Amino acid sequence: MENEMPDEEHEIRNRVKQFVEEELNPISQQVETSGEIPEEIVEKMRVLDKGRLTMGACALGASQKLLDLSIAHVRHMIQSGKSRSDLQAAQFVLADMATEVYAGRQMLYHAARLRDNGKNVTHEASMVKLFCTETAGRIADKAMDIFGDEGYLKESQVEMFLRDVRLYRIFEGTSEIQRMVISRNLLKH
Ligand SMILES: Cc1cc2nc3c(=O)[nH]c(=O)nc-3n(C[C@H](O)[C@H](O)[C@H](O)COP(=O)(O)OP(=O)(O)OC[C@H]3O[C@@H](n4cnc5c(N)ncnc54)[C@H](O)[C@@H]3O)c2cc1C
Numbered sequence: 001m002e003n004e005m006p007d008e009e010h011e012i013r014n015r016v017k018q019f020v021e022e023e024l025n026p027i028s029q030q031v032e033t034s035g036e037i038p039e040e041i042v043e044k045m046r047v048l049d050k051g052r053l054t055m056g057a058c059a060l061g062a063s064q065k066l067l068d069l070s071i072a073h074v075r076h077m078i079q080s081g082k083s084r085s086d087l088q089a090a091q092f093v094l095a096d097m098a099t100e101v102y103a104g105r106q107m108l109y110h111a112a113r114l115r116d117n118g119k120n121v122t123h124e125a126s127m128v129k130l131f132c133t134e135t136a137g138r139i140a141d142k143a144m145d146i147f148g149d150e151g152y153l154k155e156s157q158v159e160m161f162l163r164d165v166r167l168y169r170i171f172e173g174t175s176e177i178q179r180m181v182i183s184r185n186l187l188k189h
Contacts, residue, residue, distance in 0.1 A: 049125040051172045053112055056125075056132035059168045060104050062161050063136045066143040067097045069157060073146055093142045100139060104132040123185045130178040133168040140165045 005013070031037055074090050084091070111124035140162040144151045151158035169175050 046120070046122065048172065049115065049121050052125040052129035052178075053108065053115065053121070055168055055172045056104070056108050056111075056128035059129075059132040059136035059165060060101065060108055062165050062168075063097070063101050063104065063132070063139045066136075066139050066158065066161055067094070067101055070094055070097065070143045070146045090146050093146060097139050097142055100135045104128075104135050107131055123182060126173070126178040126181040129172065130175055130182070133165070134175060136161075136165040136168055 027038065027041060070090075071094060074087060074094060077087060077090075078084060107124075107128050111121050111128045114124060115121045140158065143158045144162060147156065147158050150156060151162075153159060173181070
């Protein structure tokens with residue numbers, strides 16, 4: 001099979017193999033022996049802080065859009081003759097969504113400001129990523145409740161967001177990984 005591989009793919013595979021053998025394996029052995037992650041690796045991993053803040057920002061943007069869509073939908077139902085008292089549950093959902101968006105925005109802006117001022121924000125970036133992406137999942141689910149069957153249609157933006165925001169909890173480190181980073185930091189020393 002290997003012989004059938006295009007040259008370019010073969011070259012990439014060899015480079016990955018070389019990287020694992022020459023760069024990653026010695027670091028793993030060092031971590032296993034000393035029980036500590038070398039400072040140079042910790043420094044390199046700080047690049048993740050920016051990615052996690054960016055992921056938090058993407059999730060926050062999706063949450064805000066879902067809130068805006070949900071507000072417009074509830075307004076439309078009121079204008080179409082539904083009484084406000086019939087829509088009390090939907091209004092409470094809007095209030096919860098708005099509160100979570102507000103909390104996420106404050107966290108994100110605060111952590112971004114710290115980073116702009118040169119502070120190490122590994123702990124904060126993980127909390128922002130965890131909170132904003134989990135919030136986006138909850139908000140997409142609540143938006144689906146507000147829109148009902150209409151939200152489930154393929155052409156609905158709610159359906160699109162419900163799928164898209166699930167990914168935010170996976171890449172740049174899953175929610176479990178963020179919890180590990182945060183708790184490790186809480187318990188160190
Ligand atoms: C659509 C898509 C696009 C992607 N794009 C990119 C990209 O552009 N660049 C990039 O680098 N990566 C990308 N990824 C990969 C993504 O970053 C990884 O999928 C993600 O980090 C999870 O790693 P994994 O798939 O190896 O899962 P695993 O590490 O195998 O984890 C599987 C599950 O186990 C849980 N888990 C793992 N370890 C623990 C633990 N110690 N304690 C508790 N639970 C644990 C995880 O939370 C997860 O739920 C992409 C993934 C997807 C789906």
